[in-house]
Amino acid sequence: MLVKINTSFCKGCDICIEFCPTDVFEQSGTLNRKGYYVPVVARVEDCTGCRLCDLLCPELAIVITEEQGNGDVVADVDNDD
Amino acid sequence: MIDKSRIQYLEQLWSRTHFLLGDEACAYGAIYAGCDFFAGYPITPASEVAELLAAELPKAGGLCVQMEDELASIGAIIGASWTGARVMTATSGPGFSLMQENIGYAIMTETPCVIVDVQRSGPSTGQATKPAQGDVMQARWGTHGDHEIMAFAPSSAQECFDLMFDCFDLADIYRTPVIMLMDGEIGHIRESVTMLEPSTVKRASRKKAEPGEDLFGGPELVPGVMHYGEGASIHVTGSTHLPNGMRDVTTPRVHDELVRRLYRKIDENREKIIRVETDISTGGNARIGVISYGATARPAYGAVKAARAEGRDVDFLRLITVWPFAREQVTDFARNLDFILVPEMNLGQISREIQRFADCEVISVSKIGGVPHSIDEIYQAIMEAMR
Amino acid sequence: MTEPRHRLMGYVREEIMPHRFCAGCGCGTVLNVFVNAVDELAMDPTRMVCVSGIGCSAWIPSPYFRSDTLHTTHGRPIAYATGVKIMRPDLNVVVIAGDGDIAGIGGNHLIHAARRNIDLSVLMVNNMIYGMTGGQVAPTTPLGVKTSTTPHRNIEPPFKVAEVVAAAGASYVARWTTYHVFQLKKAMQRAMTKKGFSFIEIVSQCPENYGRRIGLKTGAELLRKIKEQSVRVKKAQEMSEEELQHKIVVGELCDLDRPEFVTQLHEVTKEQVESFSLENAS
Numbered sequence: 001m002l003v004k005i006n007t008s009f010c011k012g013c014d015i016c017i018e019f020c021p022t023d024v025f026e027q028s029g030t031l032n033r034k035g036y037y038v039p040v041v042a043r044v045e046d047c048t049g050c051r052l053c054d055l056l057c058p059e060l061a062i063v064i065t066e067e068q069g070n071g072d073v074v075a076d077v078d079n080d081d
Numbered sequence: 082m083i084d085k086s087r088i089q090y091l092e093q094l095w096s097r098t099h100f101l102l103g104d105e106a107c108a109y110g111a112i113y114a115g116c117d118f119f120a121g122y123p124i125t126p127a128s129e130v131a132e133l134l135a136a137e138l139p140k141a142g143g144l145c146v147q148m149e150d151e152l153a154s155i156g157a158i159i160g161a162s163w164t165g166a167r168v169m170t171a172t173s174g175p176g177f178s179l180m181q182e183n184i185g186y187a188i189m190t191e192t193p194c195v196i197v198d199v200q201r202s203g204p205s206t207g208q209a210t211k212p213a214q215g216d217v218m219q220a221r222w223g224t225h226g227d228h229e230i231m232a233f234a235p236s237s238a239q240e241c242f243d244l245m246f247d248c249f250d251l252a253d254i255y256r257t258p259v260i261m262l263m264d265g266e267i268g269h270i271r272e273s274v275t276m277l278e279p280s281t282v283k284r285a286s287r288k289k290a291e292p293g294e295d296l297f298g299g300p301e302l303v304p305g306v307m308h309y310g311e312g313a314s315i316h317v318t319g320s321t322h323l324p325n326g327m328r329d330v331t332t333p334r335v336h337d338e339l340v341r342r343l344y345r346k347i348d349e350n351r352e353k354i355i356r357v358e359t360d361i362s363t364g365g366n367a368r369i370g371v372i373s374y375g376a377t378a379r380p381a382y383g384a385v386k387a388a389r390a391e392g393r394d395v396d397f398l399r400l401i402t403v404w405p406f407a408r409e410q411v412t413d414f415a416r417n418l419d420f421i422l423v424p425e426m427n428l429g430q431i432s433r434e435i436q437r438f439a440d441c442e443v444i445s446v447s448k449i450g451g452v453p454h455s456i457d458e459i460y461q462a463i464m465e466a467m468r
Numbered sequence: 469m470t471e472p473r474h475r476l477m478g479y480v481r482e483e484i485m486p487h488r489f490c491a492g493c494g495c496g497t498v499l500n501v502f503v504n505a506v507d508e509l510a511m512d513p514t515r516m517v518c519v520s521g522i523g524c525s526a527w528i529p530s531p532y533f534r535s536d537t538l539h540t541t542h543g544r545p546i547a548y549a550t551g552v553k554i555m556r557p558d559l560n561v562v563v564i565a566g567d568g569d570i571a572g573i574g575g576n577h578l579i580h581a582a583r584r585n586i587d588l589s590v591l592m593v594n595n596m597i598y599g600m601t602g603g604q605v606a607p608t609t610p611l612g613v614k615t616s617t618t619p620h621r622n623i624e625p626p627f628k629v630a631e632v633v634a635a636a637g638a639s640y641v642a643r644w645t646t647y648h649v650f651q652l653k654k655a656m657q658r659a660m661t662k663k664g665f666s667f668i669e670i671v672s673q674c675p676e677n678y679g680r681r682i683g684l685k686t687g688a689e690l691l692r693k694i695k696e697q698s699v700r701v702k703k704a705q706e707m708s709e710e711e712l713q714h715k716i717v718v719g720e721l722c723d724l725d726r727p728e729f730v731t732q733l734h735e736v737t738k739e740q741v742e743s744f745s746l747e748n749a750s
Contacts, residue, residue, distance in 0.1 A: 004472035009485065013492030013675075018688035019647070036491065055504060055649035058496025058687070059486055063472035086741045093748050118555055139740035144554055144733060148547065149580040156547030156577075157554070160519070160538060164555040186541050309536045309552060310559050312514040316531055318539035327484070327531055 001047040002065045005038060009061035012036035016053040016062060022046040025053070086142035087115070091279035099274045103267040104129035106238040106274045107171070107197060110245030112141050113276065115284055116195075117166035119145045120157040122176060125209050126265040127199040130171035151176035155183040155196065162192045163317060165287070165308040167249050171197035173265075174216055175206065177223070184258050185224030186319040188343060191297065191304070193252035193287065195245070197261040199268040202451050211451025212265030214375055214426040220260045221404050227340055229347040231354060232260040232404040234375040238272035244401070250285035251354060255346055256303055262403055264426065266376035266453050298324025298339065302346035347405055356401040357410045360385070367394035368419040369466055372411070372435055374400040376453055381424045384459035395463060403431070408438040415439035420466045422446050424459050479503040479513060481534050489524065492687015494646035494672030498564070498593055499528045501649050505656035516560045519549040521569035524600045525593035525672070529564045543574030546581045549588050557587070557730045560660060567594040567608040571629045575607070578629075582636035582665050584729040589659040589666045592629060595674035603677030610714065614681060630669040634721045639664025639728075641721040645671040647695040648718060655720070664728045671698075671716050 003024060010032060017025045017039050024047050028040035047064075054062050091113060101109065108130045111119070119138060121131040131147065138145045148154040151172050158168035172180065177198045187194050200216045202208035216223075220232045231251055235241045244261060252259040290296055290305030296315060298304055304324070307313040316326035321336045329335045347354065360382070361367070373381035378399045385397045398414045400407055415421060418441045423432035429445035436443040446462045448454050477485070480503060489495045506513065514536075518529030522542035530539035536559075540548045545563045553561045563570075570578055570592040581588060597615060598604040604617040607627040614621055634641040640662045644652040652670060659666035671694055673679060679690035694716065701719035704712060 006471040006474070008471050011486075011491035013687045015492060015497075015688045015691060018692060052649065055501055055653070056497055056647070057500060058489060058493055060474040060476065060480070060496070060500050060503075061486075063474055086745070089745060089748065118551065120551065139737040140744040142737065142741050144737055146550075146554065146733065148550070149576055152544060153547035153550070153577055153580070156540065156544040157551035159540075160548035160551030161555045162551075163536075163538065164552060166555045168551070182541050183544065309517050310515065310556055313536070314514070314534050315536045316539075317537065318530060319541060320539065 001044060001049045003041045003044050003047055004063045005041065006059070006061040006063060007032045007038045009059040010036060010038045011059055012038055013058060014039065015056050015058065019056055020053055021050065022048060084142055087112075088279055090141035091282075095276040095278055099276065100271060101238050101274045102129055103235065103238045103241040103263060103270050104199065105133045106241040107245060107261065107263065108133035108137070109274070109276065110242040111169055111195070111249070112138055112143065113242070113282060114245045114249040115167045116169050116249065117143050118158060118161045118168045119143070119170065120148050120154040121170050121172065122148055122151050122154050124173045124176045126201055126212070126268045127171045127173045127176075127197065129268070130197055130199070151179040152183065155180045155194075158194050159183060159187050159190075159192050162194050163309050163315070167193075167253070169195035169197065171199065173199050173201045174203045177216055177219065181219070181223040185226060185228065187258040188224065188228045188230070189319045190317050191256035191343070192258070193256055194258050195248045195252055195261060196258055197263060200262065200264040202449065208451040210265070212269075212376060212426060212453060213449065213451070214264050214377065215430070215449070216262065217403060217425075217427060217430040220262050227344060229344045230260065230404050231255070231257065231347060231402070232262040233401060234262045234264075234403045235267055236375055236378045236399065237267070238270055239274050240401075241267060242274050242276065253287045254285050254303070255350065256287065256306060257347065260404075262375070264375045270376075295324035297322055297326045298342065302342060302349065351405045354402060354405060355407045355410065357407050358399040358401060359414065360397040362389060362394040362396055364394040367396045369463065370396035370398065370414060370418045370421045371424070371459070371463065372398045372400065372414070372421055372431075373424050374403055374431065377424050377426055380454045380456045381459050383456035384463055387456060387460045388463050393463075393467065400431070406434055406438075411435055411438045412440070415441045420444055422459070422462055422466060424448070424454050424462070426453060476503045476507055479506060479534055480532050484531060487532055488527070490676045492673065492675045492690075493524070494595060494670075494674070494687070494691070495525050495528050495593060497646040497649065498525065498591070498670055498672065499532055501653050502528065502533065502564070502591070502656060505653045505660070508653070509657050509660065511560065511660065515558070516562060517549070517552050517556070519545045519552065519561065519563045521545040521565040521574065522600075523566035523569050523598070524674070525564060525566040525595070526569065528593070529562070543569055543572070544577065545569065546574060546577040546588065546590060550581060550586055553586060553588055553730055554733060557734065561588050562660065563588055563590040565592065566599075567592055567596070567629065568598050568606050571627050572607045578633065579636045582633045582638040582667065585637055585639055585664045585726050586729040587663055587665070587731070589656075591656065591659070591668050591670060593670050593672045594629065595672045595678055596626070597674050597678040599674040599677045603681060630667065630721050633667045637665070637726065638667050638722065639726050640666040640723050642719065643669040643671065643716070643721065644718050645694045645698055645716060646673060647691055647698070651718070658723070662723070664726055
């Protein structure tokens with residue numbers, strides 16, 4: 001998986017950090033041009049491709065692409081708890 | 082473009098002799114003028130418009146719905162107008178009050194639609210079954226904010242029929258709501274009405290925009306339009322917007338240009354919109370004139386003729402277009418007159434407007450209470466003024 | 469540095485992105501889920517009309533979704549949408565607006581549209597507050613919450629909007645939250661393809677004007693609470709009213725086939741044209 005953040009769209013709400021089932025994101029401590037603290041993709045190797053962050057992100061700022069040859073790993077996460 | 086079912090319907094209709102309520106004549110006029118969609122809510126004395134359209138409009142291929150209230154009625158017709166349909170609603174004072182915010186929306190979004198207000202005696206529920214002309218200023222200023230508006234006041238059942246063509250055409254030409262300002266007297270009068278041979282009916286149409294052209298501004302006072310489902314991703318909003326339709330609610334110039342243009346597109350075309358009827362006394366020496374409109378114009382004209390029968394010169398002017406106001410026509414009419422009498426079924430709403438443009442004394446002959454003026458009442462007022 | 473571009477940017481008016489919703493606002497999530505739902509259905513946005521009213525969530529389609537849009541007066545989007553749908557039954561007409569708009573000032577249009585079972589999809593974003601005007605009590609605000617117009621505490625029970633709509637005669641009704649994004653996406657797809665009146669109540673977070681008033685500082689915290697309060701319809705059936713007091717019941721409330729209004733209206737009209745034609749042919 002390749003997980004990227006559009007840092008100019010991001011408003012630093014931290015929803016991706018709060019809800020990622022495998023803790024891929026963390027706070028970076030850096031401000032974007034609008035003065036929001038943007039998160040950083042800290043543990044991309046833990047990403048299962050569930051796309052929960054992609055759909056939750058209020059800014060359409062998370063862009064997930066599958067790496068070449070990584071096959072079909074995109075699955076709906078069981079977020080119904 | 083008049084479709085086949087409509088032509089077929091009109092063909093059986095026009096040759097017959099019709100003896101109709103003003104409300105019914107208005108409804109038939111709407112079918113003739115190409116109304117595709119009517120949405121309304123029952124209210125005295127306008128219900129007959131909805132009832133006739135509910136029965137007849139579907140035969141001509143049009144769609145008719147009773148909504149849950151007047152807010153929904155005008156909302157539905159505004160939505161439908163953006164599909165390119167000719168649309169209308171009909172109501173009376175209380176319902177007209179409810180519609181005001183959405184009339185402003187139609188003005189701001191340049192949405193063609195026709196609103197029939199069969200005026201009854203107010204304020205509030207008032208005398209529900211009695212006629213009045215108390216909504217004249219509400220028609221002008223009922224919705225908030227600066228704007229210009231069009232309103233027409235028929236004086237006969239025939240005119241209820243005829244003016245519907247003007248209402249629908251002007252709504253399309255100027256992309257604006259048009260108000261058919263009837264009164265309970267004219268709505269419930271029963272008279273013979275002559276209809277046109279369908280093949281002679283001409284209809285104006287909305288100017289279409291070229292793909293990519295701005296729909297809410299540009300070099301012309303009235304921009305061209307596109308409709309839903311044509312792939313134009315139209316952005317319609319009642320918020321202040323740029324010529325392309327996108328919101329800009331903070332730039333003073335954007336609001337100024339938009340609202341002034343909405344005003345100017347009607348004001349600067351008023352010569353083409355305004356219709357009055359004058360009858361200048363043959364002697365040409367009149368010092369007194371009468372201006373009236375709607376139902377009241379009938380006894381007013383009767384009184385003028387009675388005065389003339391006694392050798393008195395009295396001029397007469399009937400406002401067919403109430404808004405935009407016929408200011409040049411009134412100024413001309415008032416020239417050389419000492420007095421203008423203005424009979425109307427309210428406490429002088431139009432007489433004050435006439436005072437602004439007439440260089441002579443204006444006497445309001447107001448009457449409320451649900452009974453129209455008699456010829457004699459107006460005749461006595463003329464005689465009183467002459468003394 | 470070039471920023472990565474979201475694969476569904478074609479569905480939004482990209483020239484005015486990023487949008488103006490506050491940090492952590494659920495409206496952005498609803499927009500995100502909506503474009504995903506539309507994309508997966510392979511719906512053509514030029515065959516859609518999105519109607520909204522007044523309030524933050526009205527901005528989800530207008531201006532952000534790239535289709536024909538109609539941003540109406542406060543409370544009236546369902547009425548306006550009714551006119552569009554009647555004249556163009558072939559277009560997919562979607563209403564996206566807030567709880568104040570749909571269930572407050574426009575509540576009458578909601579129940580009558582459900583009763584008629586008109587083929588509209590209504591997505592009501594319920595943030596439990598009047599957000600745009602600064603945090604006044606809404607018909608959906610939970611009991612006891614202090615708002616700017618209930619500064620002591622709210623004494624009005626919140627409206628169970630989805631249940632009301634189901635009772636009024638809608639074909640499809642569901643409630644989800646902005647946390648349940650996968651379920652919400654499926655529900656939106658069901659709503660937009662289902663004939664008849666479809667309604668989804670989307671419980672959403674307003675961090676600025678609701679969250680902060682109940683002591684939750686961020687959208688993430690408020691969304692966490694919404695997630696924790698959620699109970700599935702089935703489980704809720706076994707719970708007492710007292711146990712359900714501060715819960716959000718999520719799931720499908722109904723999915724039925726009922727006669728649809730616009731289809732019948734056109735049928736009646738067609739019958740009239742035909743019988744008139746027959747009568748006058750002889």
